[in-house]
Amino acid sequence: MRSLRLLVPQPDGGGEDRGTTTDTLPAPATFPVSVDRAATFPAGVEPADAFPARVEPPATFPAGVEPADAFPARVEPPATLPADAFPVPAEPVDVASPARPADGGTLPVITSPDVVVGGDDAVAGPEERLRRAVVHLPDLARRVRPVRPARSWRSAARAYRTALVVLDAVTAAAAAAVVLRGATDPWVGLLAALLAAAAVPAAVWAHGGYAPDRTATGPAEDKAVLRAGTVVALAAVALSHLTALDAPPALPLLAPVAAVAVMVLGRLVLRAQVRRARRHGRLLRPTLVAGDAAAVGGVLAALREDRGLGLDPVGLCTTGPVDTHAAAGVPVLGSLPDLPQLVAEAGAEVLLVHDAALPAAELRRLTWLMEGSGVELMLAPNLLEVAAGRVTVQAAGGATLLRVRTGATRRQVRTKAAVDRLAGAAALLLAGPVLLVCAAAVRLTSPGPALYRQTRVGVDGAPFTMLKLRTMSVDADRRLAELAAADEGNGVLFKIRRDPRVTPLGRVLRRYSLDELPQLINVVRGEMSLVGPRPPLPHESEKYDTTERRRLKVRPGLTGLWQVSGRSDLSWPDTVRLDLRYVDNWSPAGDLGILGRTVGAVLGGRGAY
Template structure:
């Protein structure tokens, strides 16, 4: 066990890290600035390059005068685009390398740039410049997103080597500290690594396991800044509520300023309402404003349009695959190649969800015999070596091919491409009150639950992910989840 010694700034022997742990290279402000400069340089080169290429294509047979005009407009758009990437904070250290937020800001900056350019073209009646906007916007945005994805892969690789990570100390009640540390170890990606923890109160601290590492833990809040200096942390994360109250957090922030250490507050509210939270200072009083979730409106119309186009296209393109799977399933075991099951949809409306049959036809009758061997999360029945699964069934379940017929449910409007997991009717009857919020929108063919571990998730985490999606979804977020689904299909996790 690790405890603070009486002399300030001195600590007892810290448990050594496991053999699997790696040294953590210099992190914090220095590497973030270098990374931001690299992103800025890449963005600028790509924006300038795509506009020059577009101008060259559009003016191959035009006069030198028009070429000059198009080059001038292209230069103005390039400057505006680069500026928008900064104004929309696409390189903010709080979002780079952490997922969807970065990509959303890139898309918004690009759309804002070309919306402004389109207004200028319309007002000045520059009809011959519209082709420039039509070509440059999608190609440039795609290049920028691809660039950010490649940078993110590099950053993730570096983080696995212990490089380019912000080192943090987590402060709070033991249960809150352990939860935050576990979430950071699992899901922060190329962002944070926990190097220490401080428990409020006089509890006997034990070493804290975060992934493959063991970090020191101390008790008491009196000398946090000394512990921060000892661990070399760049930030302090306050997990949950502290009994000492907000005045202590304010004073802690002042003390941490001397070492340029960031102070981060982890609120339980952000588990569900994160993107809808904004800070609104009123006469020096910082108010946390939580916007109401939207369950109808224009965004949902756009979501439905995307569902129709993608599902209809997928059914046409995948028709040969469907035929092959039908033949393989029928030849493997007797029975229908398709399996239909009643599920609860939006507002608890019951519908028949279709899948390729991956089990023997008597699977439903044999369920009660196997229920006591359940390896799922308690609410959902899962068995890693379920004897009811057929030989072909194991293959199609591993790669989620059994879910493909649900494109028909999406086309019919009973499901969406992305959404919460479609529950059984029997599950809904046992829901707690807040869990029913999963049914406020259509269930999805894929979703956060599928790209975050599927059957490996416990029930509480599955519910948290679904509620988070229901209240905070966006079209851009859906596209990112669809992309991540393709990756999970190639490298399955939690599929059995």
């Protein structure tokens, strides 16, 4: 006996269960099979001739009508589906690691847009599998991120360190060959060159000059070379006296000094090439930035400002939502508890953590997790505009203290003033002929004096008379009010790109900053410095708040960070920020760097109008 379940089709395409009926069926062989008789044909007639193929007459069309026009193609209207035809699941699906739902099944794993495999879907029909794939595609699109191109800094860093070793070895061998060029036995000179080629790189390595964390960092590399060079120079002088070397007495000392200079210069060239490549988006290190939502914006701004550092933010790990403008397109990958997992998923080579984001115990455990991963851990202290030279690290039991220098000493201020006056006097003598020619040209091309005198505010708010070559008409100050509506400055400084008061010669003088040359006289007088903030006008300084008044703690400068960073193109907050950075962090080395950048800023002419 068999039970047959009858399913009756309904008009809506569904089915209705009519119940179960029980019928008594005969044995399976009781249904007769119909057997047709074999067909017979007359003698000599083949089966194909018995049923000839029907030949249709060729179709005819009216004159001028093409066959394609006689039967136009049928155009089907586009199909429309309701919005809920393919509902999107409320819970997102993690395609990387399938979870187990409540009923014990396995969520589908998407391998391609039209294939769903895994779990209970292995037995699903083609239509059902396609429907499920379409349902999960929006979720997949939200989760899948574009793959970034592979970074090449690790291999480039190894090549960089190899180049340093070769540079040091060749330079040391050349210095030894120069010292021993008068040796009677050539083998002695060759042996000395080989020993120097091995000893100098070994000394640099012993002082950390080839350490991976110091690669292309700048001062740390140079300090290692200077310390190693000092040791090698003292050893060379001692050996020359012990062996009674037949060479000028100063040569054993001068040769190592020259070798150290060449080694430092070579590092400067290599670092310049690295920084140039990084500014063009190469040799970058993918970096995951972690911290409080309010703090990561400042960290990202610092990384964007100094692209030469080579840290490329690929993701954020924060405690909350981040301002879109501050994030600047860097995606938020997760929260702080997921930090170790996110480092691996983002492919980061550097983990940069703001020190206020994690408690000390959590930060300590994070260092354990990063151990052996090849990921460099960096901390961003909660300091604003503090140069590394102002900070020293000191241990106190189990804690680490940062000592921050809070200002220049009186001796440093006096030394800077004396150097400024001497260097200003020398520069005035060198630039004197150019200054006289420019002054004569001003007198000949427009009526009025060659020099323009204006009251400015100096150190501690003291007024002084600043000198410039006149680049405007003599009635420029009287016409200022009528041009107020055309101001293109930053809200505090009055600037117009095509100022009608500027003379044709004045535009050339401003373009190359030649109108600033008379301020060397102010430097010699002690009213200004070679490097410092821009001297403000009295009505400008009257509007200063407490932060902006900090700019008046040092002497104003002939050039400065503001001048070499864009001048009039900068906003007022950026101008104040750069000036305060200089006031808080100035140093002799920093002044030399700004003077060197001034040459490029003058030739480039950016912001000079």
